[in-house]
Amino acid sequence: MKNKLKFSTQNLHVGLRKSEPTFGSVVTPIYPSSTFQFPTAKEGALRFSGKKKGLIYSRFTNPTVYALEKKLAAIENGERALATSSGMAAITLTLLHHLKHGDSIIAHKVIYGGAFEFIAHILPKFGVTVHMVNANNRAEVESKIDKTTKVIYFETPTNPLLEIVDIQKLAEIGKKHGITTIVDNMFAPPPIQYPLDMGIDIVIHSLTKYIGGHSDVIGGAIIGSHKTIDPIFFQSYIFFGPTMSPYTAYFIIRGISTLEVRIRQQEKNALAVAHFLEAHPQVERVFFPGLDSHPQRTLVKRQMNGTGSVLSFLIKGGYKAGEKLVNNVELIALAVSLGCVESLIEHPASMTHSELTSQERTKAGIDDALIRISVGLEDPEDLIYDLKQAFEKV
Numbered sequence: 332m333k334n335k336l337k338f339s340t341q342n343l344h345v346g347l348r349k350s351e352p353t354f355g356s357v358v359t360p361i362y363p364s365s366t367f368q369f370p371t372a373k374e375g376a377l378r379f380s381g382k383k384k385g386l387i388y389s390r391f392t393n394p395t396v397y398a399l400e401k402k403l404a405a406i407e408n409g410e411r412a413l414a415t416s417s418g419m420a421a422i423t424l425t426l427l428h429h430l431k432h433g434d435s436i437i438a439h440k441v442i443y444g445g446a447f448e449f450i451a452h453i454l455p456k457f458g459v460t461v462h463m464v465n466a467n468n469r470a471e472v473e474s475k476i477d478k479t480t481k482v483i484y485f486e487t488p489t490n491p492l493l494e495i496v497d498i499q500k501l502a503e504i505g506k507k508h509g510i511t512t513i514v515d516n517m518f519a520p521p522p523i524q525y526p527l528d529m530g531i532d533i534v535i536h537s538l539t540k541y542i543g544g545h546s547d548v549i550g551g552a553i554i555g556s557h558k559t560i561d562p563i564f565f566q567s568y569i570f571f572g573p574t575m576s577p578y579t580a581y582f583i584i585r586g587i588s589t590l591e592v593r594i595r596q597q598e599k600n601a602l603a604v605a606h607f608l609e610a611h612p613q614v615e616r617v618f619f620p621g622l623d624s625h626p627q628r629t630l631v632k633r634q635m636n637g638t639g640s641v642l643s644f645l646i647k648g649g650y651k652a653g654e655k656l657v658n659n660v661e662l663i664a665l666a667v668s669l670g671c672v673e674s675l676i677e678h679p680a681s682m683t684h685s686e687l688t689s690q691e692r693t694k695a696g697i698d699d700a701l702i703r704i705s706v707g708l709e710d711p712e713d714l715i716y717d718l719k720q721a722f723e724k725v
């Protein structure tokens with residue numbers, strides 16, 4: 332077929348599905364082989380020199396993992412993707428590839444706790460200067476730019492406050508100053524948000540979340556054009572070795588088959604839970620991009636086609652009340668992670684964002700009374716019933 336496939340068709344068909352030659356398998360086969368035979372020594376030499384394409388060794392490329400990479404590049408409207416063993420592997424590899432001693436990075440002040448720890452506390456050990464800023468404040472971002480600035484890094488919506496960062500504005504700043512822009516797009520994966528189409532250079536994913544979708548794998552990805560991704564592959568990926576296992580790739584390929592229907596249903600369920608929470612007397616405030624009360628609704632509508640299914644809220648009564656609530660839910664699991672088919676609840680100050688000092692948390696606006704819920708595919712009436720009974724025990 333010559334037409335560009337639509338999103339849900341790409342999810343099923345891009346990759347190896349139609350081209351498995353031996354048995355005509357309709358699913359992508361798992362190739363566990365760590366190494367691949369060369370028919371002749373000359374062929375081996377050509378593959379090693381890059382003059383001829385072909386498999387060498389699974390730390391570089393594996394057919395099952397490659398099928399996933401093709402799918403990921405297609406769904407993000409990129410040209411090339413690299414699959415990694417975790418989302419953190421994708422983040423650390425991409426940043427270490429772009430930064431060296433004496434360089435500087437500008438990052439939005441609210442990002443995933445693990446990424447924050449790496450950027451704010453580990454990169455400085457390698458002589459990299461770090462500026463954590465409000466990335467929606469153009470003047471603040473531009474005031475930190477100088478000759479040493481190599482990367483602008485952010486997530487949107489942010490975790491856990493669901494604040495929206497203006498992708499197009501930061502892409503423009505990056506282009507104007509020749510700085511590589513990197514977005515962690517895990518919170519709003521396709522079909523919600525397409526940062527590469529908005530001018531961003533590199534998209535990062537934790538595939539552990541929406542894209543894998545079933546809480547049964549850990550994985551990550553780095554996606555962009557050949558110009559941005561090929562050097563990461565040749566100069567860093569094959570030497571750092573953050574390779575994904577073909578068994579993991581198989582599960583993620585399977586997860587992607589249902590990505591669109593899962594996300595759309597989870598978004599509907601999340602909106603129902605958000606409305607319930609917004610009307611609840613024990614709730615101070617709800618953060619969810621789908622609510623009219625979200626302070627950046629115009630930006631949500633401009634850069635997102637959807638909302639994702641993660642929301643957070645401030646419970647009246649602070650830390651103690653939050654602790655009681657999360658201890659008393661029965662259906663919703665008290666666990667970190669998000670975007671998967673089962674609903675999860677967590678307390679950022681003591682869990683996902685505990686790597687931040689309390690000062691850093693205050694600066695990032697993460698209150699001790701904040702609770703995060705990732706809404707899954709359960710019937711929303713059951714989720715609301717569960718929350719109601721837990722609130723009664725607070």
Ligand SMILES: Cc1ncc(COP(=O)(O)O)c(C=O)c1O
Binds near residue numbers: 419446550668
């Ligand atoms: C926004 C974001 N990026 C990256 C990661 C890290 O992903 P992984 O756990 O797959 O390493 C997380 C984990 O929760 C996250 O929330």
